[in-house]
Structure formats: structure tokens, C-alpha cells
Amino acid sequence: MMLGKTAGGLFWMCRYLERSANNARLIEAGSRMAMTRADASDAEWISVLSTANALDGYNERHDEINRTHAIDYMLRDRTNPSSVMSVVDAARNNARMVRVALTREVWEAVNDTWMRLKEALARQVSEKDLPNVLELIRQQSAQVRGALHGTMLRNDIFNFCRIGTFLERADNVARILDVKYYVLLPSVSMVGSSIDNFQWETILRSAAAERSFAWLNKESGPRAISEFLILDQRLPRSLAFCYINLARNLANLEAEYGETKPCQAICANILQRLTTTDIDAIMEEGLHEFLTRLINDNNGLGTQIEEDYRFAY
Amino acid sequence: MPFDEMFGHGEHPRQPYQTYSDWFQSENSRSLRKKAKEAERAFRRTGITFNVYGREEANERLIPFDIVPHILSNREWQKLSEGIEQRVLALNAFLHDIYHRQEILKAGRIPREMISQNAAFEPKMIGVDPPGGIYTHIVGTDIVRTGEDEFYVLEDNARTPSGVSYMLENRETMFEMFPDLFIRHKVCPVSTYPKRLRRSLAACAPSACTDKPVVAVLTPGIHNSAYFEHSFLADEMGAELVEGHDLRVVNGRVAMRTTQGYMPVDVLYRRVDDAYLDPLNFNPDSVLGVPGIMDIYRAGGITIANAPGTGIADDKAIYSYMPDIVEFYTGEKAKLPNVPTWRCSDPDSLAYVLDNLEDLVVKEVHGSGGYGMLVGPAASRKEVAAFRAKLQAKPDGYIAQPTLALSTVPIFTNQGLAPRHVDLRPFVLVSPNGVDITPGGLTRVALKKGSLVVNSSQGGGTKDTWVLES
Numbered sequence: 001m002m003l004g005k006t007a008g009g010l011f012w013m014c015r016y017l018e019r020s021a022n023n024a025r026l027i028e029a030g031s032r033m034a035m036t037r038a039d040a041s042d043a044e045w046i047s048v049l050s051t052a053n054a055l056d057g058y059n060e061r062h063d064e065i066n067r068t069h070a071i072d073y074m075l076r077d078r079t080n081p082s083s084v085m086s087v088v089d090a091a092r093n094n095a096r097m098v099r100v101a102l103t104r105e106v107w108e109a110v111n112d113t114w115m116r117l118k119e120a121l122a123r124q125v126s127e128k129d130l131p132n133v134l135e136l137i138r139q140q141s142a143q144v145r146g147a148l149h150g151t152m153l154r155n156d157i158f159n160f161c162r163i164g165t166f167l168e169r170a171d172n173v174a175r176i177l178d179v180k181y182y183v184l185l186p187s188v189s190m191v192g193s194s195i196d197n198f199q200w201e202t203i204l205r206s207a208a209a210e211r212s213f214a215w216l217n218k219e220s221g222p223r224a225i226s227e228f229l230i231l232d233q234r235l236p237r238s239l240a241f242c243y244i245n246l247a248r249n250l251a252n253l254e255a256e257y258g259e260t261k262p263c264q265a266i267c268a269n270i271l272q273r274l275t276t277t278d279i280d281a282i283m284e285e286g287l288h289e290f291l292t293r294l295i296n297d298n299n300g301l302g303t304q305i306e307e308d309y310r311f312a313y
Numbered sequence: 314m315p316f317d318e319m320f321g322h323g324e325h326p327r328q329p330y331q332t333y334s335d336w337f338q339s340e341n342s343r344s345l346r347k348k349a350k351e352a353e354r355a356f357r358r359t360g361i362t363f364n365v366y367g368r369e370e371a372n373e374r375l376i377p378f379d380i381v382p383h384i385l386s387n388r389e390w391q392k393l394s395e396g397i398e399q400r401v402l403a404l405n406a407f408l409h410d411i412y413h414r415q416e417i418l419k420a421g422r423i424p425r426e427m428i429s430q431n432a433a434f435e436p437k438m439i440g441v442d443p444p445g446g447i448y449t450h451i452v453g454t455d456i457v458r459t460g461e462d463e464f465y466v467l468e469d470n471a472r473t474p475s476g477v478s479y480m481l482e483n484r485e486t487m488f489e490m491f492p493d494l495f496i497r498h499k500v501c502p503v504s505t506y507p508k509r510l511r512r513s514l515a516a517c518a519p520s521a522c523t524d525k526p527v528v529a530v531l532t533p534g535i536h537n538s539a540y541f542e543h544s545f546l547a548d549e550m551g552a553e554l555v556e557g558h559d560l561r562v563v564n565g566r567v568a569m570r571t572t573q574g575y576m577p578v579d580v581l582y583r584r585v586d587d588a589y590l591d592p593l594n595f596n597p598d599s600v601l602g603v604p605g606i607m608d609i610y611r612a613g614g615i616t617i618a619n620a621p622g623t624g625i626a627d628d629k630a631i632y633s634y635m636p637d638i639v640e641f642y643t644g645e646k647a648k649l650p651n652v653p654t655w656r657c658s659d660p661d662s663l664a665y666v667l668d669n670l671e672d673l674v675v676k677e678v679h680g681s682g683g684y685g686m687l688v689g690p691a692a693s694r695k696e697v698a699a700f701r702a703k704l705q706a707k708p709d710g711y712i713a714q715p716t717l718a719l720s721t722v723p724i725f726t727n728q729g730l731a732p733r734h735v736d737l738r739p740f741v742l743v744s745p746n747g748v749d750i751t752p753g754g755l756t757r758v759a760l761k762k763g764s765l766v767v768n769s770s771q772g773g774g775t776k777d778t779w780v781l782e783s
Contacts, residue, residue: 001553001576003572004570096544097535259573
């Protein structure tokens with residue numbers, strides 16, 4: 001037996017934690033990109049802010065786009081609901097709400113994350129400290145993940161956590177690809193120039209997939225990287241991987257509760273799209289169209305899950 | 314000099330502190346200081362924090378923890394627990410009586426207007442029979458001491474007493490920091506409290522409950538100052554932690570919204586005040602409560618712990634009648650005395666209080682948490698004058714008590730041991746099976762030298778409380 005509110009709290013706690021690590025990686029990738037390509041640094045921060053869905057909010061706060069403001073807005077600005085500090089706050093509030101469903105280890109890992117980041121982000125982060133702070137965010141996120149995997153019962157509680165994680169990750173990966181695709185659009189034909197290769201590698205870096213891509217020994221480029229991030233079922237951040245797991249976690253809930261829910265049909269439909277196609281077909285449809293549809297349907301799935309398991313009223 | 318619980322009035326430790334004192338002498342004070350710092354880190358990590366009322370930001374503050382335990386001998390504890398049991402039984406009998414036949418008023422032992430004019434009296438409870446006949450399922454009786462054998466009841470917290478999570482976590486912290494102390498001492502365990510609480514609550518299940526009772530804790534939410542305790546107790550009891558919007562009336566029962574639909578709750582341990590419990594029956598603006606819960610309660614569909622309307626029993630004006638109340642319902646003299654109390658509603662008492670403000674403690678009848686009170690000897694002339702005006706404007710809103718020479722227990726400071734004033738709140742469970750008092754409690758300690766205010770909202774700290782097994 002689990003309260004609907006608790007299911008919602010677990011789901012959002014994990015979404016927010018996933019978002020904090022994703023944002024840290026976006027900042028890191030953006031920061032490297034801007035360093036190697038001084039002329040395009042503004043464009044780089046625009047793409048980071050759009051990926052995090054934070055560009056409009058940023059423009060309300062700042063007149064010009066620059067590195068210092070962008071990093072600060074993404075890391076610490078509390079008026080930005082997606083800043084690392086805001087989402088870690090929100091994750092901890094959800095963890096407090098669902099504390100009775102968490103092991104002591106998980107609660108303490110989340111609380112520890114909040115305490116450390118609150119301290120690290122109390123003041124503007126200098127260039128010198130930025131790598132350490134980003135590292136800290138990544139480590140804390142690994143600590144929470146370790147506690148979740150190492151101590152939680154594999155029951156509905158765990159499944160709601162995983163569902164939140166994979167929905168957020170799918171959204172994040174789809175956005176990274178979509179935004180970069182737009183940025184790179186004029187130059188897609190110029191495949192092969194060193195700058196473009198660097199751009200595409202930034203995508204891999206944002207998805208923590210640069211090493212694993214290198215192991216594939218494939219020619220870098222939009223097609224290969226898109227294929228990797230969308231369809232490769234071995235990569236834990238690919239869309240296909242996210243959806244295989246979402247379907248599995250929803251099936252676990254079905255088995256535990258003895259009830260099939262409407263959200264499962266939506267999930268199955270998206271999963272089919274990701275497992276019965278290849279990259280040529282996706283490029284044919286248009287990568288942007290494919291990703292936009294996926295982002296929308298991913299949102300729709302979230303709403304349906306919320307309704308099916310009575311997160312609120 | 315006030316009575317010190319470790320050293321009495323002399324230099325040598327009293328018997329219950331003998332072993333501890335020997336141990337303390339043999340410890341290195343630098344390593345103790347390090348331990349004290351570790352304790353603070355441990356509390357922050359587990360998230361035992363406390364939001365102070367009236368601060369803008371949800372400011373999470375730790376209640377300072379002192380490493381020197383408050384120790385009671387088994388004999389002292391027996392004496393205390395007998396007195397508390399007698400008092401709590403009398404409180405329940407009193408509550409049943411004033412919401413039914415009102416014999417105590419008919420007998421003239423308490424003036425009628427003390428009840429009828431009292432904001433804490435709840436007319437909606439008249440004639441209601443709470444499941445198991447229990448009104449105060451959980452009581453926190455505040456005890457103060459002035460000498461070797463002199464204990465007083467300072468307050469009967471009979472609404473929703475808080476602090477029990479500190480009793481449990483303080484002990485855990487002591488176990489972690491000083492395991493060797495527990496080899497030298499036989500200390501009565503407190504960790505059984507959550508199980509006892511659950512058993513006690515389950516024993517009060519309503520008639521509508523046909524299976525194993527479902528228990529839930531009702532909290533105002535994560536921004537409440539005691540939220541940590543609410544989630545801690547739910548967790549330790551294996552109960553659900555619910556907010557008002559998780560509950561609604563379904564088919565004549567109060568039910569909680571689960572991932573699989575609505576499921577009835579049998580016993581609700583609510584940590585929400587009466588006024589917010591039911592917007593249909595009490596404060597219509599409340600978003601913390603459950604519309605219609607009072608109707609289900611009256612029909613025997615749910616147990617509410619503590620029962621609505623129990624506030625009348627820990628009202629500070631009623632407090633002054635407690636010796637009469639105990640005698641009226643138990644036929645015995647009160648085993649634990651009250652602190653002498655002047656009711657300012659009485660003109661002679663008021664005159665005395667106004668003449669002696671500098672020496673008295675004056676409290677609001679409905680106040681709590683150490684707010685709105687005057688500690689005469691510690692107040693400035695200006696504060697006394699301002700309070701005098703308030704008192705004259707509304708005498709029946711206040712009571713006054715002498716400033717007792719409260720006992721002290723040493724705290725650990727950078728300069729070594731230093732005596733500070735303490736009080737003690739044991740936690741009492743009441744069910745049809747009897748009264749169950751966990752040996753121990755929450756010891757609150759004033760951290761400022763000479764201060765008599767121990768409330769955590771006013772800068773007080775806590776100590777672990779030991780009842781020795783022999």
C-alpha cells in the first residue's frame with residue numbers, strides 16, 4: 001500500500017536529481033565548447049540555456065548572454081526553477097515528504113547533497129572553482145544513485161523512482177540532440193571539419209557518452225551520434241534504453257498491483273518507435289520532427305502516469 | 314544556590330551520578346569536545362532540524378545537544394511515574410466528565426465559567442464517546458525539580474506534545490559516541506517507544522475497524538516545525554504519514570488516497586491542532602484538515618488521537634485546579650504537587666501579582682512554547698512595565714507562579730562542566746489497557762547561564778535522559 005502523494009514525491013525526487021546532474025554536464029560541455037571556439041561562445045550558451053528550457057527566464061534577468069551570467073543562472077539562480085540549486089532544493093523537499101518510503105542511506109545521501117551544494121553554491125562560483133563544483137554535483141548524484149540501488153527494496157517505491165529518472169533522462173537527451181541539431185543545421189553538409197566534429201562531441205559529452213562512443217570505433221558525425229543516443233540499447237542514456245526500462249518498471253507495477261493502466265499503452269507505443277526503426281528512417285522523417293514528437297509524447301506519458309497512480313487529488 | 318542534580322549542594326557527586334562522574338574525570342576534555350562536534354554533524358546529516366516559528370525563510374536549525382546525560386535513579390523514577398499515572402488518569406476522567414455529566418461543576422469544585430467561558434472547551438465534543446473512552450492518548454508531562462525529593466508538575470501537555478523524537482535520537486547519538494558508558498551503566502531502554510505507541514493507538518481502534526487497525530500520522534506538512542518528528546514517528550511505527558489532502562470521507566469512513574484507490578484509516582494520530590482538523594466543523598479556512606472528519610468521528614468511524622477538545626485539560630487556568638481534579642476523580646491526594654499558581658482573574662490574586670511582578674513568572678493562559686511570558690527576575694524595568702499594562706487590560710488571560718529555584722544539571726562547555734537549569738518531559742501513553750510511561754523523556758536545558766527558559770524556540774538545548782535500572 002502506498003499513498004499517491006508518496007508515489008509522486010518519489011517520482012519527482014528522482015526527476016529533480018537526474019536534472020541536477022544533467023545540468024552540470026550541460027554546463028561542463030558548454031564551458032569546454034566556448035573555450036575552444038571564442039567566436040561562437042554566445043551561441044554555445046544560447047544552446048545550453050535552450051536545452052535546459054531556461055532561455056526565456058534568462059533573458060528576463062539579463063540583457064546580454066555571456067559565460068559568467070549563464071553559468072550563474074544555470075547553477076545558482078533561485079529564480080530559475082531549473083538551476084542546480086533550485087532542483088536540489090526541490091529534490092530534498094520531495095525526499096522529506098516521502099521520507100518514510102526511503103532507507104536511511106538514501107535520505108542521508110539526498111540530504112548530504114543538499115547541504116554540500118548549498119555550501120558550494122552560496123556565492124558565485126569562480127572560473128577556478130567551476131570544475132570542482134561540477135565534479136561535486138556529479139559525485140553527489142552518484143552517491144544518491146548508489147544508495148538507491150544498494151539499499152532499496154525492489155518494490156513499487158523503487159519503480160516510481162526509476163520511472164522519474166528515465167522520463168527525465170529521455171527528455172534531456174532528446175533536447176540535447178534537438179537543440180544541437182538546430183545549431184548545427186547550416187553546417188550539416190560540412191561534415192568533417194574539425195569544428196563540427198567538436199560540436200558533435202559536445203553532444204556526447206553532455207550525455208556522458210564520449211568514452212563509450214569512442215569504443216564503438218565509428219566515424220563521428222551526426223548520423224552515427226544520433227543513432228548512438230537514440231537507438232543503442234546498450235547505452236544507459238539512450239532513448240531506447242530509457243524506454244525499455246520505463247516499460248519494464250511500469251510492468252513491475254502492473255504485476256505488483258494486478259492492474260493494467262492506460263500509461264502502459266503510451267509507453268509501449270513510444271518504445272515501439274525506438275526499437276523497430278533505424279537511423280535512416282529517422283533521418284528520412286526528419287530528426288527534428290522525430291525528436292519533437294518524442295519530447296511531447298514523453299511529457300504526455302508523465303501526465304498519464306501521474307493520473308493513473310493518483311499522485312494528486 | 315539551586316539544587317544541582319549531579320552534585321547536590323556539595324562537591325561530591327550524588328549517588329546516581331557517581332559512575333558517570335568517575336568516567337568523566339578520566340576522559341580527556343579535548344576528545345570530548347571533538348565528540349560534541351561530531352554529534353552536531355550527525356544530527357545535521359540525519360536531518361533532525363527544527364524550524365523556528367516566525368522566521369521568514371524556512372530556517373532549519375538544530376536544537377543544541379549537550380553530551381552530559383540527565384540521570385535519574387530507579388527510585389526517583391518510580392516516584393515520578395506513579396504521580397504521572399495518577400494525574401493522567403484524572404485528566405481523562407475530567408475530560409469525560411466535562412463533556413458528559415459535569416459532576417465536578419455540580420460539586421462546585423471548579424467554577425462553571427472556567428469551562429463555559431473557556432476557548433479551549435469544545436462544545437462539539439459534548440456527549441461524544443471517543444473509542445476506548447480515551448481522550449489523551451499521548452501526554453507529555455513537564456516536570457521540574459527543586460531539591461532531593463521535591464518534584465513539581467509544571468504543565469500537562471495534553472494536546473499534541475512534541476519532542477519524543479529527541480528522546481530517541483539523543484539516546485542513539487549517545488550510543489554512538491560513548492558506547493563504553495552503557496557498559497558501565499544499566500540504562501532503561503527508550504527505543505521501544507514507537508512500538509508501544511503503535512500498540513497503544515491500535516488498542517483504541519474504533520468500532521468500524523474489523524481487521525488489523527490501520528494507523529496514520531496526520532502532519533500539517535514539511536514546513537511545520539515538528540515535521541521531522543512526524544515523519545520519524547510514522548517511519549518507526551510503520552504507519553503512513555498523511556496530509557489533509559491525502560484524506561477524504563468515502564463511504565462513511567475517512568480514507569487515504571493510495572496508488573490503488575482509497576483505503577480506510579482506523580486510527581489517526583494527528584499533529585494538527587483542533588481548529589484546523591475539519592473545515593466543515595471548525596475553522597472553515599483550514600486547508601490542513603479533512604472536511605467531515607468530525608462527523609465520521611462522532612459516528613465511531615475513526616479514532617482521533619488526541620481527541621478534539623482535550624486542550625481544556627492543559628489550559629493554564631485549569632492547571633491551577635489540578636490538585637482538586639486529581640482528588641475528585643481518584644479519591645486520593647495528588648502524588649505530584651502543582652507549582653503554586655495565582656489566577657489573575659481573581660481580584661485578590663491579581664493585586665498580589667501586580668505588587669510582586671519582579672519576583673514572579675507570568676504566563677498567558679493559552680500560550681505555549683515560552684512565548685508571551687514574563688520572567689520577572691530576568692526582565693528589565695521597561696519589560697515589567699509593558700507587561701503590567703497587558704496584565705491589567707486582560708487579567709483573566711494570565712496566571713502567575715513563583716520563580717522556583719529549578720534544579721540544574723551540568724552541561725559540557727569549553728571551560729568544563731557548568732550548571733544549567735533543566736526540566737523533564739516524560740512521554741505517557743494511555744489506552745484501555747492502561748497507562749504506559751517510557752522510562753526516560755526529553756530533558757530540556759537552558760544554555761545561558763542563569764536562564765530559566767528551556768524552550769527550544771528560545772535557544773534551549775536538550776540532553777539524553779537516563780533512568781537507571783537499579
